[in-house]
Amino acid sequence: MRKMDRVEWEDVQGIVLSGYGELKRSAYLLWRFQSGNLPRKKEWLFDLTRRLTPSQPGPSSNTQPARNLALTASGLRHLGVDQSTLNSFSFEFLEGMAPARARGAPIPRRTNILGDLEDSSPEYWHWGGWNEETREIDGLLMLFAEETGINQLIQAEMTAMADIVDGEPIVLSGQLFPKEREHFGFEDGFSQPKIEGRPKKSKGANSKNGKSEIKPNAEVKAGEFLLGYENERKARVTNGHDRDIRRNGTYLVFRQLEQDVPAFNTFVCDVAKKIGETDKWVAARLLGRGMDGEPLIVEKPNGSEEDAKNNFLYYYEDRAGLRCPIGAHIRRANPRDSLGPDPETALHLSKMHRIIRRGRPYGERWEPNGANGHGDKAERGMLFIALNADIAGQFEMIQHSWINNPHFNGLYTGTDPISHFPDGEGITIQSRPSNLRVDRAKPFVTVRGGAYFFLPGLRALRDIAAPA
Ligand code: HEM
Numbered sequence: 001m002r003k004m005d006r007v008e009w010e011d012v013q014g015i016v017l018s019g020y021g022e023l024k025r026s027a028y029l030l031w032r033f034q035s036g037n038l039p040r041k042k043e044w045l046f047d048l049t050r051r052l053t054p055s056q057p058g059p060s061s062n063t064q065p066a067r068n069l070a071l072t073a074s075g076l077r078h079l080g081v082d083q084s085t086l087n088s089f090s091f092e093f094l095e096g097m098a099p100a101r102a103r104g105a106p107i108p109r110r111t112n113i114l115g116d117l118e119d120s121s122p123e124y125w126h127w128g129g130w131n132e133e134t135r136e137i138d139g140l141l142m143l144f145a146e147e148t149g150i151n152q153l154i155q156a157e158m159t160a161m162a163d164i165v166d167g168e169p170i171v172l173s174g175q176l177f178p179k180e181r182e183h184f185g186f187e188d189g190f191s192q193p194k195i196e197g198r199p200k201k202s203k204g205a206n207s208k209n210g211k212s213e214i215k216p217n218a219e220v221k222a223g224e225f226l227l228g229y230e231n232e233r234k235a236r237v238t239n240g241h242d243r244d245i246r247r248n249g250t251y252l253v254f255r256q257l258e259q260d261v262p263a264f265n266t267f268v269c270d271v272a273k274k275i276g277e278t279d280k281w282v283a284a285r286l287l288g289r290g291m292d293g294e295p296l297i298v299e300k301p302n303g304s305e306e307d308a309k310n311n312f313l314y315y316y317e318d319r320a321g322l323r324c325p326i327g328a329h330i331r332r333a334n335p336r337d338s339l340g341p342d343p344e345t346a347l348h349l350s351k352m353h354r355i356i357r358r359g360r361p362y363g364e365r366w367e368p369n370g371a372n373g374h375g376d377k378a379e380r381g382m383l384f385i386a387l388n389a390d391i392a393g394q395f396e397m398i399q400h401s402w403i404n405n406p407h408f409n410g411l412y413t414g415t416d417p418i419s420h421f422p423d424g425e426g427i428t429i430q431s432r433p434s435n436l437r438v439d440r441a442k443p444f445v446t447v448r449g450g451a452y453f454f455l456p457g458l459r460a461l462r463d464i465a466a467p468a
Contacts, residue, residue, distance in 0.1 A: 005229045007197045007222050009056035011248040011457040015068045015142065016225065016387060017055040017198060019189060019358050022062040023144035024176045026360055027154045028254070028383060030127055030451075031161065031169035033078040033138045038468060041079055041164050046465035048141075048160065049458060056199060065145040065153050069461070070252045070453035072096065075138030079464050085245060089454065092391045093251055097450045098122035101130050113396055115404040115421035120447035126256065127170055127449040137451045140254060141169075172256065174360030174383045179292075182361050183259045183380050184418070184444075185283070187293040190306050191334065193220040193354040216313050216336060220351045225250055227389055232352045237389065245464065248457025250387050253355075253395045255450040257420060258381035261366035264444040271438050285429050286417035288328030296324040312336075315343035321430035326409050329418040332402040339409060353397050355386040381445070391452055413437075420445040 009017070020026070033041065053059055053066040071079070073086060073094045086094065092110065099108040107117070116122055122129035128137050141161075143153045154171060161169070182188040196219040223231030228247035230236050238244055265279075272282045284290045297312040315337045318324055324331050331338070334354065340346025363380025388394035404421040406413050413425035417440065426439040456464070 004197055005222055007195070007226060007229060008248055008457070009199060010054050011459050012055040012226060013068045013455050013458065014053035014055050014058050014066055015358055015385075015455070016250060016356065017195075018058060018066075020059075020066050020144040021176065021180070023066060023146060025145050025147055025150035026174040026383075027143045027150055028172040028174065029139075029141040029143070029154070029157060029161075029169040030137050030172070031139055031165040032136050032167070033075065034164055034166045035078075037164060038080050042465045042467060044161055044164055045079060045461060048157075049461040049465060052458060052461070054458060063146055065143065065149055067144075067153075067157070068142045068455065070140045070142070070254075070455040072137055072139070072451055072453055074136060076454065076464070078138055080468055081245070081464060088239060088244075088246065090251070090391060092396065093452050093454060096128075097253070097255075097452045098125065098129050100135070113400045114447075115399065115415075115419075116447050116450075118422055119442075120420045125447065125449045128451040129449065140252070140451075140453050172362055172383055174362050176360060177365060181291075182382055183261050183363070183366060184264050184287075185291050186287055186289065187291065189357060189359075190293060191310050191330065192356055193224070193351075195219065195225055196221050216311050216347075217307055218347070218351070220354055223389060224351065224354060224394070225356055225387060225389055231389065232348070243463060245456060245460040246454075247460065249460060250389055250455050251391045251395075252453040252455045253384070253386040253388070253391060253450075254453060255384040256362075256381065256448040257384050258379060258446045258448050260444045260446070261380065263442075267440060267444070274438075275436055285325050285328060286427070288324045288330035296328075313343065313347070314338040315346065322432065325429045327411055327414050327416070327428055329403075329416050332405075332408055332416050333398055335402065335409065353394055355388045355394050355398065357384075357386055359384040359386075381448070387455065418445065419443065420447050 048069060051067050052069055059066050073089065073096065076086060095110060097110065098116065099110050101108055111122060125134070127134045129135060141157055143150065143157060145153050158169060179187050180189050194217060221232050222229035223236050227237045227249050228244065237246060268279050268282045272279045280291060284296060289295055293309050295309060295312050297314065297317045313336050314324065314331065334350065336350055337343035337347040340349050359382050361380065362383050364378055366380060386395045402408055403416040403419045406415055406423060406425060411428060413423065414427045415421045415423040417427050420443050422443055423440065426437050429436040
């Protein structure tokens, strides 16, 4: 048996292991550095690194605020990282989520891959898009606190960076609603890959997995989420030195995804009436789970509640998609054992395309008839965050080849009902004697901003902060 890597969790930023679920409020500071004044930037970074929350021991209490820092390629450059070191980062990170588009030039390849077209085009993004003024983003500071502590935390960090940022940072506010429900009303965030070698909370979480040879909740190699460790392809990203600034870091994908809740609800209600089912039945077929996270495939009892909710596969239980539609959000986003020559190989292949999700809703909850005073007009959505060691092979692959793909797993038409990509052809719910086809006028989600970041290890940040 191969030896498992020991992960240096004390050097890895806390958001890799934790969504800070006890800290219901969060803020995301996005900024552009002023040019010059490298010594002062390094001083700020050195001080900030001391405040950042590691994966281990993590915050000393569940209610203590947490801070994590991620930087774009231009942010690293501003902090003095030289071009040859930058070249060791992946191409998509260096190019960015929305590569600049010259007037009249074709849409860049990456924008097409992500399906950021029509209303979701970077042309209209509030930040990180093609607009010169809001384009460049250098850093992302993620702050997590209890209800009462968040404003103070934001103020303190804004003051600490005031003399090195260009203008005011953009501040996006996130929050966790009861039962971690996102705006469409579903419980969210509990199906996450388990990193091999993670500190275990309790023994034997996987020990009651039954006799099945294939374990749906099987662990994924640390190298899929942290640079420097072996991944599922038995490879590792390293320059062979201890002082590799990529070590213990990971790429962080950040997208502001606006959700049109009234449009989603109306769609669900109309479809339900048309086919004689309940709203809940229809909504569950779009996501692939019920509102409380219950799977549509029979689950098998297993350790924790979270494990039980994830203890299912598709191949033997529901190859035809009669329980969980083939095009449902969770089946596209993590096809488990359903795509491949055989289920075992398929499950192993799917481990190469997992992401850790740390997104949170922004904006007020939608209330029927604008009961909270804002109703339909207010902006709300998901501040989507994905962590992965290979943006092209993980986040982009999921978004492009599965979520946006009308021919996913043998389908004829339709894209992910929960995502932003326009399909024009409707959604298919597998049924007997014939499939149900429902038309969706336009997506319920629109991309409003985004960027690719790197979430460095703490030692790497101290190295970057060291005087030039
Ligand atoms: C506003 C947009 C989105 C909403 C409201 C949303 C909502 C949800 C919900 C409610 C779940 C089920 C709960 C869970 O498994 O934790 C889920 C699962 C998931 N989503 Fe999304 N999602 C959104 C966008 C995305 C995007 C853009 C991606 C990736 C490109 C993605 C990837 C995933 C993955 C990988 C899972 C877990 C599937 C599994 O392991 O079974 N989601 N999402």
